[in-house]
Amino acid sequence: MRKAQGSWEKRILKSLNSMCTELSIPLARKRPVGEQKELLNKWNEMGTDEPVLDLSLFRPVYAPKDFLEVLINLRNPNYENGDSHSFRTHLGLIQVPLKVKDIPELKEFFVELGLTAGQLGVDDSTQVPPELFENEHVRIGQKVLSEQDSAAAQQYIRQGSPTALRAELWALILNISSQPEDILYYEQLKTNVIQHDLLVDSLIYKDVKLTASNDDYYFVFEDYLYQVLLCFSRDTSVLGHFAYSSASPPKSYIRGKLGLEEYAVFYPPNGVIPFHGFSMYVAPLCFLYHEPSKLYQIFREMYVRFFFRLHSISSHPSGIVSLCLLFETLLQTYLPQLFYHLREIGAQPLRISFKWMVRAFSGYLATDQLLLLWDRILGYNSLEILAVLAAAVFAFRAVNLMEVTSLAAAEAVLADLSTLKVMPLLQIFLFATVT
């Protein structure tokens, strides 16, 4: 796995280097003083600013489907792949035999989502009188917040978080408190942004313009996204997460000092090269936090705890490889006819659901549903729920999918998820399907 991650990283570096040489733009340069002043003045409205460079020249370093191709080609050299029709080959795209949970194990893991427990997202709809569950749940939430008990908050949020309490609960679970030194740290990052101009900034601009600005829900937050993502690229404390990630940060040398270790630096300073859709990790958080330094801290913590696993190759149970395998296994085991049919028409289900999982469904679900889903990610400290939801969506639209005859038609059936209600889907798939 580490070898695969290493060669994937090399590919990304080559792509970035070639973009650099083709466009003759330096990876990093110091901004002249005039430009610094101008940027400082326009800090709060970078969205309206016309970027100096023509953004059409840039292409994203990679898109999720490139990453999927790499994952599909992962092979264990010690694994017997054999001829294509023996019982050993996997029917799905992922060919690595990692251990994933099956439905009985998932039922036990997600026991608080069961049919007998109240859920926000199910039991707070208008038909259900609030005295049954919602009022009591809100009261418990307020108590948890007043006690400032992080572990209790994590347990509590498994049943969903009331909208009014969500921002504080997430901050409590992620251990974010806005101390003066945190605000100062953010201001220092802002100064770093103003002083140095990075090639990665243009990639961020392009990504925001392509994704979040085109989205009906998130375009209003465009300026916030720049403020968070540009500062994120300069934050060296993010380098700490490479200690438990299978990825490594890209290295470079100061101009003219190639090979000298004293002049080796990481590029970008936080070691993370953004890909197409990266800004969608930040966009939903803008609904909860309006103060830039707090928004920044929450995003950074969410990234180093969860989101980094969605775009690096590792055998971790919450890593993207395990999520893909979990999705395929669930579908094969519990909807074998659908899986077989889709495979026959050349529409491998993972090709459709991969982009949902890599973005943690951001931009695909309605925002209130997305936030309910991310509540559970925080509560269970695991991303496995993304794979379960993906399988549940396929199960929900199974009847329509059985009638399609091409990949394009299958994609059309699953193109619009904005009307889906996340919690009933998960409950039905996990607890109410006859196996």
Added chain:
Amino acid sequence: MSRVSVPCHVKGTVALQVGDVRTSQGRPGVLVIDVTFPSVAPFELQEIMFKNYYTAFLTIRVRQHTSTHTPAKWVTCLRDYCLMPDPHSEEGAQEYVSLFKHQMLCDMGKVLELRLILRQPSPLWLSFTVEELQIYQQGPKSPSMTFPKWLSHPVPCEQPAPLLEGLPDPSRVSSEVQQMWALTEMIRASHTSTRIGRFDVDGCYDLNLLSYT
């Protein structure tokens, strides 16, 4: 407790299989590795450490030195130790494992030879073995220190000397100095570990290209 590595000679793996190895289709599911200690006298085994490579179950047999002239017998000291909870999946397949004396079924006092029996029942894997095998015996015990007499037999409190005129009370001074010293120690010990966050070298962040190494 310190440990000392024992040089060992690991013989090649021998596959156990029913029938002829060359003509039968399947792969062996049982491998045997013999470990001898040619240059070392019979020793007390402390720890066995190795890196697993897709072995599911491990059994260890040991042959010990007996004082009488009876031939030494093979005794099983570890039976079917599970290295991979699910032999068909990757969990535990490439982990580093340490086995200690107290996990063994018998006393490991005078080890002559070890035999590791590896089992992998799943047909999915092309090969399996254990790598980087290291055997440790108990190191020398740390020398016991004899406490000086005045530590183990503290003298009873002496009467404080009478105060000289004009000088502050020595016990008060000493307690205050002690407090100050404790404060300086605290400050020295709690130097902040937060990084300044500089990513440039002397203010310069002019980069050419990314490096591939």
